[in-house]
Amino acid sequence: MKQSDKYAEILKKGDLRATKQRYAILEVLDCNGAPVSAEDLYIQLKRKGIPISLSTVYRILDAFQEKGIVVRSNFPDVSKAVYELFCEEHHHHLLCVDCRRVFPVEGCPLEDYERLIEERLNFTVKGHNLEVYGHCKDCKKKT
Amino acid sequence: MKQSDKYAEILKKGDLRATKQRYAILEVLDCNGAPVSAEDLYIQLKRKGIPISLSTVYRILDAFQEKGIVVRSNFPDVSKAVYELFCEEHHHHLLCVDCRRVFPVEGCPLEDYERLIEERLNFTVKGHNLEVYGHCKDCKKKT
DNA sequence: TTCTTAATGAGAATGATTCGCATTTGCATT
DNA sequence: AATGCAAATGCGAATCATTCTCATTAAGAA
Numbered sequence: 494m495k496q497s498d499k500y501a502e503i504l505k506k507g508d509l510r511a512t513k514q515r516y517a518i519l520e521v522l523d524c525n526g527a528p529v530s531a532e533d534l535y536i537q538l539k540r541k542g543i544p545i546s547l548s549t550v551y552r553i554l555d556a557f558q559e560k561g562i563v564v565r566s567n568f569p570d571v572s573k574a575v576y577e578l579f580c581e582e583h584h585h586h587l588l589c590v591d592c593r594r595v596f597p598v599e600g601c602p603l604e605d606y607e608r609l610i611e612e613r614l615n616f617t618v619k620g621h622n623l624e625v626y627g628h629c630k631d632c633k634k635k636t
Numbered sequence: 637m638k639q640s641d642k643y644a645e646i647l648k649k650g651d652l653r654a655t656k657q658r659y660a661i662l663e664v665l666d667c668n669g670a671p672v673s674a675e676d677l678y679i680q681l682k683r684k685g686i687p688i689s690l691s692t693v694y695r696i697l698d699a700f701q702e703k704g705i706v707v708r709s710n711f712p713d714v715s716k717a718v719y720e721l722f723c724e725e726h727h728h729h730l731l732c733v734d735c736r737r738v739f740p741v742e743g744c745p746l747e748d749y750e751r752l753i754e755e756r757l758n759f760t761v762k763g764h765n766l767e768v769y770g771h772c773k774d775c776k777k778k779t
Numbered sequence: 780t781t782c783t784t785a786a787t788g789a790g791a792a793t794g795a796t797t798c799g800c801a802t803t804t805g806c807a808t809t
Numbered sequence: 810a811a812t813g814c815a816a817a818t819g820c821g822a823a824t825c826a827t828t829c830t831c832a833t834t835a836a837g838a839a
Contacts, residue, residue, distance in 0.1 A: 510805050510816060531796080546819045551796060553817090567710045569765055572827085573795060587759055598757070602749035603768075610741060610768060616730050619770035622712050625746075625753060627762035653785060653836050674827080689788045694827060696786090715796085716826060 496520070507560035517543040518553050519562075519578075527595045528566060528575035528586070568595075568624060585623045591632035598625075639663070650703035660686040661696050662705075662721075670738040671709060671718035671729070711738075711767060728766045734775035741768075 500519040504511050521537050522529070529537075535550045554576050557563040563576045568588055575595075587596040607618045628636075643662040647654050664680050665672070672680075678693045697719050700706040706719045711731055718738075730739040750761045771779075 512805075512817065514818075544819090548797075548820075549818055555797090556817095565712070567712060569708075569710060587753065587757065589759075590762065596757070596759070598753060602745060603766075606745035607768060610730065614730065614739070614741065615773040615776070616732075616739070616768075617771040617776055618768055619733065621766065621768040623746075623764065623766045625750065625759075625761055625764040628760040630758040633758070633760055655786065655836075657787075687788090689790095691789080691828075692787055698828090699786095 496523075503562060507557070507562055509556060509560065514538075514543065514545045514549055515553055517541065517545070518550070518557075522563065522576065522578045525577075527597070528577040530573045530575050532573065534576070566622065566624075569626070585625065587629070588624055588626040589629035589632055590626050591628055591635075594629060596629065639666075646705055650700070650705055652699060652703065657681075657686065657688045657692055658696055660684065660688070661693065661700075665706065665719065665721045668720075670740070671720040673716040673718050675716065677719070709765070709767075712769075728768065730772070731767055731769040732772035732775055733769050734771055734778075737772060739772065 497516065500516050500523075501511055503519060504515055509515065517538055518534065521534060521541075525537075531547070531550050531554055534554075535545065535547050538545050538550070554563060554565070558565050558576070561579055564579050565574050565576050566586075567574050568586075571593075582599055583601050584597050584599045585601060587598055588594075589596070601623075603621055603623070607621070610616055611618055640659065643659050643666075644654055646662060647658055652658065660681055661677065664677060664684075668680075674690070674693050674697055677697075678688065678690050681688050681693070697706060697708070701708050701719070704722055707722050708717050708719050709729075710717050711729075725742055726744050727740050727742045728744060730741055731737075732739070744766075746764055746766065750764070753759050754761055
């Protein structure tokens with residue numbers, strides 16, 4: 494199966510029309526790995542020669558997030574939201590406070606904690622947000 | 637010791653002048669328990685008859701955060717930042733997606749996880765952000 | 780009481796995001 | 810392939826949270 498077929502399927506499943514702009518956003522997110530801001534995405538798309546406007550980037554990301562195609566996050570002390578493709582394997586992020594890069598970490602330590610919350614506080618847990626921040630191995634060296 | 641003495645001490649320790657506005661913000665945060673946005677804080681202060689402007693609220697919260705007196709957080713899908721008094725006991729928050737209330741939970745399940753990250757990924761952990769969201773016990777009933 | 784400097788108020792400026800509306804484009808149906 | 814219509818896009822204006830500027834006020838040391 495070609496990449497473009499994969500994207501077409503994602504869009505069809507989400508009941509979204511297949512447009513050049515949507516394909517291009519899926520492709521960039523797919524290649525990018527780490528979360529990107531709407532503006533970065535816009536710049537990358539322009540650089541690739543894709544005709545698109547910033548508001549369309551926002552609109553597409555919104556639609557994607559509604560359909561569960563992407564996940565939006567807000568990192569502390571960063572004023573813009575970032576987006577990445579939804580990933581089956583639940584994972585979290587390490588943020589380097591020096592170089593501002595984002596590293597994925599697979600796995601999640603919260604199952605027991607959430608069970609405890611459900612039992613002790615009678616709260617139905619639907620999800621969580623977790624980011625860990627600090628100094629990545631490259632930035633550690635430099636100091 | 638009176639409450640106002642407590643606030644005076646906090647300000648002195650932070651090397652900040654004691655002003656009516658700063659006392660008032662400390663008092664509201666102290667009574668409020670849960671995190672509040674700058675605007676909510678401003679509204680509450682006005683309601684109490686405190687003369688203050690919104691920019692001052694932001695400035696004071698900024699200064700407080702710099703001194704470690706308050707903690708600022710960004711909850712997902714909420715565009716404004718929220719602030720609460722720094723609390724010695726490390727804790728996290730439960731967000732009810734229905735009533736939007738915030739509940740504190742003491743304790744933290746991340747020690748082992750962070751140790752693992754430090755070892756496996758050679759990343760120096762400085763802190764983390766964790767919020768759990770779902771339906772609180774009151775909203776659960778209503779449905 | 781005076782002086783210096785930090786803090787405040789009011790509103791303008793900024794930056795991220797959303798909205799409104801005219802135009803274009805997928806795509807289901809002839 | 811041509812048609813029609815709803816969905817998607819582009820552009821700029823609008824909005825929202827937050828920060829900045831600068832003139833005025835008030836803490837607190839001397």
